[in-house]
Amino acid sequence: MTGFVPPPYPYARLDDLKVQILERHDTIVDLSIGTPFDAPPDAVVTALATSNAERSYPPSMGTPAYRAAASRWFARRFDVDVPADNVAATVGSKEFVALLPQFMSLRTPERDTVLFPAISYPSYEMGATLAGCRAVPVPFRADGAMDLDAIDPTDAERALLLWTNSPGNPTGRLDDLGAAARWGRAHDVPVFSDECYIEFTWASRGRTILEHGLDGVVAVHSLSKRSNFAGARAGFYAGDTEIVHYLRSVRQHAGLMVPGPVQTAAVVALDDDEHVEVQRDRYRRRMDLMAGVLSDWSGEEVRTPDGGFYLWIPTDDGWDYASRLGHASGAVVSPGEFYGSAGARHVRVAVVQPDDQIELVAERLRRHTRNEST
Known part of the structure; x- marks a missing residue:
């Protein structure tokens, strides 16, 4: 009898393509993963180094x-x-996403189904798998919101929780968070709203599900994107009193703690908005540049998203597009199937690299386009 065999980590599947790219270019520009490359504020780094909070165990729920x-x-x-x-605090947000179904199934063992966006961050589905739960994707409506009416009544009855993600990764779509909150309350299903890209909302102001009340909903946040603090692993969740208190109690038993110095630095980051505006300008500029040169190279308009810092580009074959783009520009991007089978005819381009690296990709593409036209 064979136990659980973890699937290949999605981004490891790009290793062969990277080898091919290095046969044509002296360097690779990795636009496949949404890891920040810009520096966090100096005041945050100073607080991290001078907190004097490294000696004692920090509270699992987070310091006051x-x-x-x-x-x-x-x-x-x-x-x-x-x-x-x-x-309450989280060690970044990915561990919270991956462990949540396990903890929630202990709370409500008669339910076994995790509902999540059909095109989304892989950890929603993997978290359900790791907990021995059913993972059921929810399709999108034409306006980009999840089609909650498409959820089978049987799945709704069995639902342990519903994930929403707005702005969405990888699509950049903005969900109808009010509708998600109402659906959850109507079906007695807790709704968890992953809002880690909220500060990078372009089509409107940033919106949180907590605008619609705290009952039955939990918002999940991270300083990784907002403050270029991904290496420190600082996040938090907030919302429904009973759910938050239950989870922080369970997580305490699991020893999940954000290091004390990180919490001290995170306070400085959360209280400062100026560095976020600077970062917003960087990502907006990079997206506009990449969308323009990719449109010229491909001959198809590449649109910027409503939120987030990913270009989500439709194509006939995501792997083929990624390969052709890699050969032309030295850039590695993610085939859309990494985010669910419904995304197979897309690619995701993360415009996270520093300006000089984004410009390098742009210049390589301009050169390739000129050569192709002569």
Whole structure:
């Protein structure tokens, strides 16, 4: 009898393509993963180095200062009142996403189904798999919101939780968070809203599901994208009193703790909005540049997203597009099938590299386009 065999990590599947690219170019520009490359604010790094918080175990739920900073951030940026007692810390957000179904199934063992966007971050589905749950994708409507009416009534009855992600990774779509909250309450299904790209919303102001009340909903946030703090692993979740308190109790037993120095630095990051505006300008400029040169190279218009910092490009074959682009520009991008079978005819381009690397890709593409036209 064979036990669980983990599938290949999606991005490891790009290794062969990287070898091929290096046969044509002296360097690779990796646009496949949404890891920040720009520096966090100096004040954040200073706080990390001088906190004197490294000696003792930090509280698993987060220090009072960290949770209060998150509460202030919700009020300042989104005009939402979230008591600090309804906030708890996470070691980044990925571990929270991956472990959540396991913890929630202990709370509600009679339910076994995780609902998640059909094109999305792979950890929603993997978290369900690791917990021994059913993973059921929810399709999108034409406007980019999840089609909640398409959820089978049997799946709704068995649903342990519903994930929403807005702005969405990889699509950049903005979901109808009010509709998701109403659906969850109507079906007695907790709704978890992954909002880690909220500060990079372009089509409107950033929106959180907590605008629609805290009952039955939890918003999940991270400083990885907002503050270029991915290596420190600082995030938090906030919302429904009972769910937040239950999860922070379970997580305490699991020993999940954000390091004390990281929490001190995160307070500084959360209280500062200026560096976020600087980063917004960088990503906007990079996306506009890449969308333009990719449109010229491919002959098809590449549109910028409503949110996030990914270009989500339709194509006949995602792997073929990734290969051709890699050979032409030295850039590695992600075939859309990494984010679900429904994304197979797309590629995702993460415009996270520093300006000089984005410009290098652009110049290689311009040169390739000129050569092809002569």
